[in-house]
Amino acid sequence: MNHLLKPSHCDFFSHLYIEESVKEEALTWKIMQKFSNSKIIFIKHYKDVFNRPNQDFGVQSKSKNLILARREAPFLYEGSYYSDGFEYEHFFYTPSILGCLYDCEYCYLSGMYNSANSVFFVNTGDFFDAVLTYLNKPTLIAISYDTDTLAIESLTSHTKEWIEFAQKHPNLHLEVRTKSANFKSIKNLTCNDNIVLAWTLSPQKIIDLYEHKTPSLEKRLSSIKEAIDAGWRVRVCIDPVIYNEDFNELYPPLIDKLFTTIDAEKLFQLTLGSFRMSSTHLKKIKKLRRSDIAFYPYEVKDNIVSYGKTIEQNILHVMTECATKYIDKERIRTWQLQ
Amino acid sequence: MxxxxxxxxxxxxxxxxxxxxxxxxxxxxxxxxxxxxxxxxxxxxxxxxxxxxxxxxxxxxxxxxxxxxxxxxxxxxxxxxxxxxxxxxxxxxxxxxxxxxxxxxxxxxxxxxxxxxxxxxxxxxxxxxxxxxxxxxxxxxxxxxxxxxxxxxxxxxxxxxxxxxxxxxxxxxxxxxxxxxxxxxxxxxxKKDPLFTQEEKERINSISNYLTKAQSDAFYDACCYYKLHHKKPLHLSVPEKEKLSKKERSDYLESLIKTLTL
Known part of the structure; x- marks a missing residue:
């Protein structure tokens, strides 16, 4: 027995929690094989693990585990007020994966869930069936709301399945939002104008400070370039902007860097928005983790915390001015407190 | 323990x-x-x-x-x-x-x-x-x-x-x-190292005594912000007066928050 192990956190997915109901599923087997050294723990229902009281999100973030489960209805939720619905009458998000591999200090997920672990629902077909009922009209589904699907793609092939499903249904529009550098995992799929690949970008300093375990800016940019060159519609989201004393030194140069890397003409859209969150989630995050983002003296209006009108307008003004050097205003979308 | x-x-x-x-x-x-x-x-x-x-x-x-x-x-x-x-x-x-x-x-x-x-x-x-x-x-x-x-x-x-x-x-x-x-x-x-030193905690408590509950919560958040953002020791001075009026309290809190979160 080795007593001299240097103390350390467990690796990601050192423990796989598997619902009894999915233990025979092919996808479950595939994932179990991939993590053959992980400890397997069978459970009755994912909520028995994911919703346990008294979990420590901060500590779990360093050793995230995976729960494989079967989702029961609802399979779709209406899009949130905090995000852009792009004027679609039908705008939903799908909770097919809960929790994210990345650990961003400003993410609402840590205020929303008790656990930093991820739940992957292996019954993807049930989600597709639920979507079918809405496809009499153009319908936008955000498939990476409660997660970053591309970050976990090598394990789940989830994005690929959704994209292939969308190829068969012209009224289905998808937004795949990511911070990953993993375009390669879907690069062999046929482009589809109904699908937008949306990358969130931040200056490298903000990535280093707050976006733990995410790929570097350089890697994200090169993934974006690859996607654009392959003909995909790409939206770049510089959202949320994290405001601090270095804002002017960090964010306008980020826009310059973006447009020196990619061809501005080929970018589908640019989204700009400053940090905002429900005050309930922020309160929870304050208890969960030590992050200066959580303790900034925000303005609170209608249960939303934000930097307040003056700072928010300044952020959008500076960034829009910089971005319009490269692209027309019509392709810039902004999120502002109403 | x-x-x-x-x-x-x-x-x-x-x-x-x-x-x-x-x-x-x-x-x-x-x-x-x-x-x-x-x-x-x-x-x-x-x-x-x-x-x-x-x-x-x-x-x-x-x-x-x-x-x-x-x-x-x-x-x-x-x-x-x-x-x-x-x-x-x-x-x-x-x-x-x-x-x-x-x-x-x-x-x-x-x-x-x-x-x-x-x-x-x-x-x-x-x-x-x-x-x-x-x-x-x-x-x-x-x-x-x-x-x-x-x-x-x-x-x-x-x-x-x-x-x-x-x-x-x-x-x-x-x-x-x-x-x-x-x-x-x-x-x-x-294990988690404490965010504040004992001295800082005492200073925060002394200042909080001048404030209402809601004000001291806002002040505490600002102290956390300062420590996490600047990663420097917290230097705070306690008011010279024994008690502050309502207006003085509000002004004092505003100036504290401004200093800590600039």
Missing amino acids: LYIIVALSAEARGLIDHFKLVRTYTLPYTMFESEQIKLIVTGIGFDNAMMATSALLGHCSPSKTDMLLNLGICAAPKNFEIGEAFLAHKICYKDGFYFPDILFEHSLKESDILSVDEPASEILNLPVDMESYGVYKAASRFFSTHQMLFFKVVSDHFEPERVTKELAIELIFKNLNNLNAVLNSAEYVI
Whole structure:
């Protein structure tokens, strides 16, 4: 027995929690094989693990585990007020994966869930069936709301399945939002104008400070370039902007860097928005983790915390001015407190 | 602080010597302690384990950086050797189950464990004890899921009549190195340095005395922001006046927040 192990956190997915109901599923087997050294723990229902009281999100973030489960209805939720619905009458998000591999200090997920672990629902077909009922009209589904699907793609092939499903249904529009550098995992799929690949970008300093375990800016940019060159519609989201004393030194140069890397003409859209969150989630995050983002003296209006009108307008003004050097205003979308 | 919960005096014996614990009479249980450790002997079974754990933790109010260790012998199937130690990651009892988080690397086996009401003589396919579930049930009111450790040592293959006091002492004694390694690793994951120094805490408290509850919450948040953002010591001066008017209080708070969050 080795007593001299240097103390350390467990690796990601050192423990796989598997619902009894999915233990025979092919996808479950595939994932179990991939993590053959992980400890397997069978459970009755994912909520028995994911919703346990008294979990420590901060500590779990360093050793995230995976729960494989079967989702029961609802399979779709209406899009949130905090995000852009792009004027679609039908705008939903799908909770097919809960929790994210990345650990961003400003993410609402840590205020929303008790656990930093991820739940992957292996019954993807049930989600597709639920979507079918809405496809009499153009319908936008955000498939990476409660997660970053591309970050976990090598394990789940989830994005690929959704994209292939969308190829068969012209009224289905998808937004795949990511911070990953993993375009390669879907690069062999046929482009589809109904699908937008949306990358969130931040200056490298903000990535280093707050976006733990995410790929570097350089890697994200090169993934974006690859996607654009392959003909995909790409939206770049510089959202949320994290405001601090270095804002002017960090964010306008980020826009310059973006447009020196990619061809501005080929970018589908640019989204700009400053940090905002429900005050309930922020309160929870304050208890969960030590992050200066959580303790900034925000303005609170209608249960939303934000930097307040003056700072928010300044952020959008500076960034829009910089971005319009490269692209027309019509392709810039902004999120502002109403 | 490390809180150790054992069912039997024999299970405590090796720990008392190893950690140099001394007898204490704070609660109506057999208890031992040192500066960093409190050990309680609960007696056998679910009810005893739950009651003694509640009594100890209710009395001591553990903090976010404390740890709970439930150590004990158990029966197990033959794929476990006699004397083998393992950590429980799922604790079952009747229709219920708990899942302690094991978030640190270690070299032991992990397993489910079933808590039962009577010593197990029927062969089962997983380890069996009589206390884990009761300990978890009580301790989970006080600890996060990763602060509780269930360290079990296999004493028999469902032959409870073979388990003697001497055997229990010996098996625990032989696993003290494993226990030390597990405790070190767990501590590494649980430990958190305080955000504020003692001096800073005192200063924050003195200033908060001038403010209303809501104002002192806002002030505390601003102090956290300063420490986390600037990673520098906090220098704050307390007002010279003994009391501030409502207006002075508001102005004072505004200037504090401005200074701390600029």
